[in-house]
Amino acid sequence: MTESQTLHQRFMKVWSNLPGWGTLAAVNHTTVGRRFMVTGAIFFLIGGLLALLIRTQLALPDQEILNPDLYSQVFTMHGTVMMFLFAIPILEGAAVYLIPKMIGARDLIFPRLSAFGYYCYLFGGIIVLSSLFMGIAPSAGWFMYTPLSSADYSPGPGSDFWLLGITFVEISSVSAGIELVVAILRSRTPGMTLSKMPILCWYILVTAFMIVFGFPPLILGSILLELERAAGMPFFDVAAGGDPILWQHLFWLFGHPEVYIIFLPAAGIVSTLLPVFTGRPIVGYRWIVMAVILTGFISFGLWAHHMFTVGIPGMAQAFFSLASMLVAIPTAIQVFAWLATLWVGRVVFSLPMLWVFGFLFVFVLGGLTGVMLALVPFNWQVHDTHFVVAHLHYVLIGGMLFPLIGGLYYWLPLISGRMSSERLGRWGFWLVFIGFNATFFLMHLTGLLGMPRRVYTFSEGVGWDGLNLLSSVGSFIIAAGVAIIIIDVVLHFRFGRKAPDNPWNADTLEWAAGMPPRMYNFASLPEIKSRHPLWDQPELMKTIPAGEHGLTQIEHGRRETFGSDPVTGKLKEVMLLPTNSWLPLIAASFLAVVCVSLLVRSYSIAVVAAVLAAIVLFRWSWENGGHPKAAPLGDKEPEEALLHSRTTDGSGLWGMVVTLLADGALYLALLFGWLYLWAVAPNWTLPEELVISLPAMALSGLFLTGATWWFAGSVKKLKRGNVARLQEEFWIVTLLGAIHLGVLIAIIVTSPLKVTETAHDAVLFVMLAFLIFHSGLSVIATALQALRVRYGYVSERLPYEPVVLKPLWLFSLAIFWCSVASFLLLPMAWGVA
The missing domain is CATH 1.20.120.80 (Cytochrome c oxidase, subunit III, four-helix bundle)
Structure with missing residues (x-):
């Protein structure tokens, strides 16, 4: 047995998950990230089936395959599943899986928080979907506009399932956002300054900050609406001094940043793949970073362009119209940087690049219609038509799903150690690409012809028949393409040829973590010298697993990674990470009981479960910092730096500050609601x-x-x-x-x-x-x-x-x-x- 194999065995004793059912106690980011992605993919398939039901109902005029109430439930759940249970969680899962490997860390800084976030996501999603299988799903739309979603117009428990379940899921999203911000800023391998970070890390960092600031307004809105429904507090009741438009403000304060929360990680995948398949560094790295930061900033000033038709003042319409067009500038910077990279490089037309080209075509079209919708007069004409539905899908599916599948094919050899089928993959791409454009491009036309959205049927002879039929056929072509991709991914784990080391000749560190990666990622943590370590230091592929770099001590049985300066990347401390724990699962389970108890109005059980959840969370916090299980004082100290518990600037301080930023965003949303009602509500x-x-x-x-x-x-x-x-x-x-x-x-x-x-x-x-x-x-x-x-x-x-x-x-x-x-x-x- 070689020395590197012996070192690997010693590390695996410390970093392995528990056997059998014990794997549910796993907190390692590789395991948690895979669970996020697999669960998100399952929700995607469910959302896709709901979409096929919608398109089947709309394929021909005057159909009654779905009655109006069931159609409204299906429509609501399709949007809810795709927006809340698929798009953001699967991208967060990919980030949880990849980021530590890309920045040269062994794990995320708060592993138990990641596991807790996953279980909140899983249980919240199950709560939301269970309403559909019980026939009591919400039917007020995935945006839950009041007063339609209030108790008077949605008297059943459907809206409560949405409010409680989605709030539970949002806890997961905010947890992941906090985790990723702190991990990227504080756990990069020595030498990785901000200017040497992989470009995807910049995209994820900005996205995580947007989650921290963008999700709390929706959490607050959901709490207020549930309090109104369950306790009669009239936040959105005009007669009692409330205003239903307040819900729209709170929802879109989250909802429009969410568009870029979905888009930016996908764009980061594109910016990561282009250098690899053109054989040269990305053009305009700093310009792209500036554009990403500017996009994140501007996105918080666009929310009311979804509200042009609700009666907001003309000056506000002009402001939000201008801001909506202004956001096209940083987006255009990224597009031109991508085109310049393609121009100066030597493009390899592999399967991942095929999805990148599909993304460029679709997203540019979606961006053009976005500029059209930013114009108030045009928006007034098409706001409630299928034109907006088409634009939404071009931007979100075209801007997110195409890069996501391209990234799947790119990183699949890393996950499995095998290569996928080029032939099946290309068949899947062309079916999805053709079906997507057949489905949604034609919706622009039906929208311009006046077809309203959110209606379950239409009359014959109004000029929409043929276009709707072709759109529905296109949706089934998409389904066929997705089915081929699933078959390809499943089969490749057994029949795919073994992938060579770094099969794409990539430049980033994750390809030095093993194929498939080791649970601890790196047997030794290197010091990097450039933005492209595997191009400029190719020996790292061998020296890292051989243990020739830092932090190779494992005899003490602790999980450790480096803590670095947030700007310079200089080594500051050694961070001690938690090992396998049941506490995240137990805490999330008690919170799920709280949600279910509130749904059935069993408040005594909800209080007991909340108290038990609090006890578990405080028990969790007890084994932190200087606790013997977290930082044994009698053990040998690391040679490279102090353990973080011996310092006053460790990861916990950063985690607390970022958490309070999210908390502050929620408080500011409450203050906004107070001032808004005071200034606008007619009966306040x-x-x-x-x-x-x-x-x-x-x-x-x-x-x-x-x-x-x-x-x-x-x-x-x-x-x-x-x-x-x-x-x-x-x-x-x-x-x-x-x-x-x-x-x-x-x-x-x-x-x-x-x-x-x-x-x-x-x-x-x-x-x-x-x-x-x-x-x-x-x-x-x-x-x-x-x-x-x-x-x-x-x-x-x-x-x-x-x-x-x-x-x-x-x-x-x-x-x-x-x-x-x-x-x-x-x-x-x-x-x-």
């Missing part, structure tokens, strides 16, 4: 007197300020090595925070809030509940810190955890006083006595 009224005691809020705020100041001072002392009274100080902070929390709870209990009568009071209730949740979390976490000091898990040598908790206290303080200013003082200044 401010009470003559404040319904919340300002002196009581001020008293509560003083205790919170004191607790935060005291905690910050304790952390400062800890950094200086002064830990003599650390435990007592944490208990003092806990006491101050508990008093603050008690006053807040007393306020919400004693205030005369008419939460079911006015939107004003309902929003105030949600605001107070938001403050109570964060203050309670801060207090409990600080009490646990006091206990951890007692057990020796926090000390001068282990200063890691209190530094992580400090931003939570600061955030709680900031949102408290912001709430006092915005929800109490501002109305007083407006004229409330």
Whole structure:
């Protein structure tokens, strides 16, 4: 047995998943990423079958294959499955699988969070789909516009399945976004500066930030709508001071960034494949990076171009129209960079490149119709027609599915160690390409001829008959192409020829992780010197598995990877990663019970399950930082750098900050809703007197300020090595925070809030509940810190955890006083006595 084989065996003892059912406890990113992708593919097939039902119903006029209610359910579930259960999760799964390998890391930084996110996604998807099989699926559209989705017009549980299930799935998406941001910024292999990152990592980094900021508005909107349906809080009821248009704002604050959240990773695949199959670096690397960042920024200013026909002011229409056309500039930069790379390179027309060319053709057409829809007068004419349906599918399917399948064929040898069939793959491509254009290009024509969307049938003789029939035939051609691709992928695992090392002569590190990759990715972590390590340092293919680089110690039985500077890529610490754990599955299972209990209105069971979920999550957090199972003090320290638990700038701090960015986005969405209703809702009224005691809020705020100041001072002392009274100080902070929390709870209990009568009071209730949740979390976490000091898990040598908790206290303080200013003082200044 060679030395490298011996090293491999030692690593596998530490990094392998548990056998049998124990694999459900796996947290390794390779396993979790594969699960995301396979589950997403299954949801894609379900969504595709629903699409075939829709096209079958619309193939001929006056058909009754689906009755109106069932058609609405199928239509709603098709959009829901494709947008929420397929597109984003499968791209996140691909990122979870690839990113550590591309940046030279052994795993993501928070492996248990990745596993938890997957189970939230799986259970949330099952909850949503179960409504379809029970015949009670939501029928208000995948966008769930109010008041159609409210209790009066959707009285059954269908909308509740959507709201609770999709919110559960969104938790998964935000978890993955946080994970990917921190992993890319803090776990790159030494030498990989930001300017040397693989181009796909830039796309994923921007996408992950967009998820962090873009998904919370929808989460808030779903919570508000469910509270309205289940508890009668009238956020969207005009008569009680609400406004149904608020839902559209919250939905599209998520929905339009989501378009680019879907597009950017797919574009990143294109930018990754082009250098490989042209044999030269991508043209305009820095220009592309700037364009991607600009796209992410502009995408948050486009949401209202979906709302041109709802009556928003003319000035707002002009602004959003201009912004919608402006986003074409960074997109065009990327397209021209791709074309320039093709022009100066020597193109190899392999199967992955065939899908890239298909993408370029389809996406450019979709982009042209997008510019057309950005023009308000034209948008008014076609807004509710099949023209918009066609544009949506050209941009989302053409802009995402084609690169995704191209990437599948490109990375398939990495996953399986085998090559797919070139012949079957080409048949699959041409069937999908022809069927796609036959289906959706013709929808532009039916839309221009006036065919409305979201209708289950049409009359004969209005000029849509032949075009609809051809569109439906095209959809079945797509299905045939997808079936061939599935057959090809399945068969290649058994019959495909063995792939050589780095079969495409790629330039990025994932091809040095083995084919198929090892569970630990790299036996040694190299220092890279360029943006194209496998082109400029080809010896890495041999020296990495031979253990000739850093972090080869494995005798201690710990899972480790390097932590690096976010900008320079210099080595900062060794990050200790969790091993297999059942806690993510258990926590997600309890949260699933919460969702199901809320669906059946069994609130007592929901409360019990929520408490159990909280206990499991706190148990999960207990084995972190300086806990002996996380960082044994008696073991040999790494030679390269300190373990992250011995530092004050570890991954946990970054994870907390990024999490609070998402939390802040949710709070800003709530503040936006408050100000929007105040300014726009026709029946919004401010009470003559404040319904919340300002002196009581001020008293509560003083205790919170004191607790935060005291905690910050304790952390400062800890950094200086002064830990003599650390435990007592944490208990003092806990006491101050508990008093603050008690006053807040007393306020919400004693205030005369008419939460079911006015939107004003309902929003105030949600605001107070938001403050109570964060203050309670801060207090409990600080009490646990006091206990951890007692057990020796926090000390001068282990200063890691209190530094992580400090931003939570600061955030709680900031949102408290912001709430006092915005929800109490501002109305007083407006004229409330």
